[in-house]
Amino acid sequence: MLRPPALALKGISKSFGPITANADISISLQTGEVIALLGENGAGKTTLMNILFGHYMPDAGSVEIEGKPLTLGKPRNAIAMGVGMVHQHFSLAPNLTVLENIMTGTEPLFSLRSKTDAARAKLTELAERFGLLVDPDAFVSDLSVGEQQRVEILKALFNDCRILILDEPTAVLTQPEAEQLFRLLRVMATEGLSIIFISHKLHEVMNGADRVVVLKAGRLVAERQTSETDKAELAELMVGHQVKRPTRGKTVPGPVVMKAVDVTLMQDGHKRLANVNFELHENEVLSIIGVSGNGQAQLAQVLSGLAKPSSGTIEVLGHLSTALTPAELTELGVARIPEDRNTEGAIGALSLWQNAILQRISDPRFSKRGIIRGKAAETYTQEILDNFDVRGGTPQTEARLLSGGNLQKLILGRNLSENPRILIAAQPARGLDEGAIAEVHRRLLEARGAGAGILLISEELEETMLLADRVQAIVNGRLSPPVATDKLDSRQLGFMMAGEWGALEHAI
C-alpha cells in the first residue's frame, strides 16, 4: 500500500473581502522532503500557512496529515497532529530562559510541580540529534537573532512536530546564519521531518529546497524540482514576466558633497561608531556594507540628524551637519530613506498626503503662516503616486493600508521628486520582493545619474556589487578604507565584511 503524504492541502480557498488570498490551492508534502513556498509579497504564502496552522479558517478546502483529516481553525489541533510553526516574528519571552520558554504551554497551568528535569533531558537529546546547540539556561534576551530562531525550532520539535513550517526564516538572519539554517533543515529532513519554508529569495530556495511551489496572486502557478529549474525561470514564474535588473553605467564623480571626519558615537556606554571617515562625491554611490548590528543603524541615525556624534565632524554641502535638524537637512537637499519604513519612514495612522509632506511641512508650497495648503499637498502626493507607480491608495488613504513595496515607493518618491543633492539610503530594498527591488534600484541609479551623491547602507552583497561605485565595510563601528567595486569580487567583499582589510590592494 502506498504511504499517504505527510501533509496534503486540498483545494484551499480564502478571501478577505474582495481580495482573494488563496484560490483552490493543493499541495502535498512527502516525509523527509523540504519544499519552498515562493512568491512575491502578497501572493498568499503566509495566509496559506496560517490556515494550515489554524490561525485562519479557509472558505473552502481541507487538510490531511498522514492521511488523517485535520480539524482547521485551532492551532492546538495542528500542534497535536504534529505541525510546528516558526513565525517571522518570534514569540519568545525575553526574560525567561531557553528551557522555560520551550516548556511554556506544554504543562497544565494549575499543576504545582514542573517536570523540569525530564524536559531538560528531552531538550538536550533533541539539540544533540539535530545539531541545534543552545544553552538551556541562557536567557533569551542574551541570545542572537539566529540563536533565538533555533530556540523557536526546538520549541516546535519539543512538541513532537513532524511537519515544520518556517515563515520567511532568513528575513532576520545574516548570510552565514542563513547558510547554517539551511544546513540544519537538511539534517532535520534526513531525520524524517517534513519541512515547508516561505521565501521570496531565489538563491535560498535553490539551495535549501528539494521542490518549489510558486504562488502568484493567490494561485498556485507552478511546481518544480529545484534540480530541474533555475533562478531565471523561478523569477519569471513568480513575477509573471521577466525581471529586468538595472545595470550601472559609468559616471564621472563630481566634487565632495558629504564628508565625515573621525566620527565617534558613544551610546549606553558602548562605542557604536569609532573614528568613521568617508567622503561622498556627486554622481556616485558609496556603499557602507556590513553584517547587521555593526553600527549601520547608528551611522544612519547620525547622518539623518537624529543622533549627535560624541566627537568628529560631518560636513554636508559646506555646512556642519551636527548643527542641523532633520528638517534643516531636508531643506538643504539631503534626502533620507530610513532603515525601518514602518516606524521611521511613515506613520501608519496618517494619510499618504500627510506622510508625503510631513518632512517639508514648513515649505511655502505646503503651508502658509501655519495653515496647511491641503489642495497643494494632495496634488503633490498624487504626482508621486503616479510617477513612482505607488499602487493601492489615493492621497487620502491611510499609510498602514499600503503594502511594504508601495510604501517604500512613496518614501522614495517624496525624496527623489525633489532632486536631492545627497541621498542617505539605509537598506532601501529590505523585505521587498524581486519586482520592487529592481524598481528601487533603478530609481537610485537614476538619481545618481542626475547628480546625487548616494550613501547606501547595505547588508546585501548583491545589492552593493550592483549599485555601488565604491564600498567601505563596517565592522564593529569601524570603516575600512574605500575600494572600487570594479576591482572586487564577492569573495573579497565577504572578507572585508569579516573585518579583514589589512592587505587591501585596491584602496583608493
Next chain:
Amino acid sequence: MRFERREHPVAAITIGAPVLAVTVSLLLAGGLIALAGAPVLAAYASIFTSAFGSKLALTETLTRAIPLMFTGLAAAVAFRAKVWNIGAEGQLYMGALAVAATGLWITAPPVVTIPVLIMVGALAGMVLLIIPVFMRVRFGVDEVVTTLLLNFIVLLFVSLAIEGFLRDPLAFGWPQSVPIPDEGRLPKLVDRSRLHLGLVIAVGFAVMVYLIQRFTVFGLQSRAAGESPTGAAFAGVPITRTLLGVACLSGGLAGVAGAVEAMGVKGFVSTDLSPGFGYSGIVVAMLANLNPIGVIFAALFVAAVFVGADGMSRSMEVPTFIADVTVSLALLTMLIALFFAAYRVRW
C-alpha cells in the same frame, strides 16, 4: 473567533455605534432602576423631562454642559497627541483661582475684563500642565501620575487660598473666595436661568480646536508626534516643542473651564466649584472619539444624564448614583462600540 481591522470604516457603523452604545447603556441603567424598585418607564420619562422638559430643565442641562465641553476638549486635544492629561480638574481650579485673584486688581468695562480674565484662567491652566509635560519629555516622568496627583495638591492649595489670602471677608465665615467683580461676570443668555455666555464661548472653542487640528501645521505635527514619536522625529517634527504646545492648548482649555464656571455660575471660587468636571471631561472626550465637534454633543449627553438623574431621584426616590452608573456604562459601551467600528469579527 478573530478580530480583523476594517480597511474601510463603514459609515453606518461609525455613526450608528455611538447611538447604539448610548441606547444600550440606558437600557442597562433601566435594569438598575427596576432593581431600586421604581417603575422603569416612568423613571425614564422623569429623566427626560428633568433634562429637557421645561425651560428651566433645558437651561440647567446646557449650563451643566459648558464646563464639560471645555474639559472634554482639553482631554481630546491631549489624548490625540498621546499626552495623558488626567489633571484637568486641577487645571480647572487653578484657572478659577487665578480669575478670582486677578479680579481684585482689575477695574475695566466688561468688554475688557471678561476676555482678560478668561486669558488669565487659560494661562494658569497652561502653567499647571506644562510642568508635568516638560518633566515627561525631559526626564521621562509618567504624566499620568504627575497630572493626577497635582489635582490633589491644587485642591488643597485652593482651600488654603480661600480660607486665607483670597478669603471673602463678607461670607460669614464660609470658605469661599473674594467675589469676581460684576464687570467680570458673564452675561445671562436666558432671563431667570443660570445659562450664561459660556455656552457660546465653549462652542466657539470647539470649532476653533477642530480648525486647528484639521488645517494647521501644529495640528498635523501634534497628531504625528502622538501616533509615532520615532516617525515624527525622523520627519523633523520638533517633538518637545509640539508636545509643550499641546500642553498649552489642553491645560489652557481646562483653565478656561474653571474661569468660565466661576465667572458664569457662581461668581466666586469654592472647593465645590466642580463636582469632578475635570474627570468627566475624559469620559466626554472618549464618548466623542476625541473629535472636538463630537465633544459638544457628548458633553450635552453627559450633562443631560446628570441633570435628568438628579430630577428622577427626587421624584422617584432612586439614588442619584444612577447618573454616575449610566455615564460609566455609556463610556464602556462606547469603547466597545468603537472597537467594533474599527474591527470586524470573524469565525
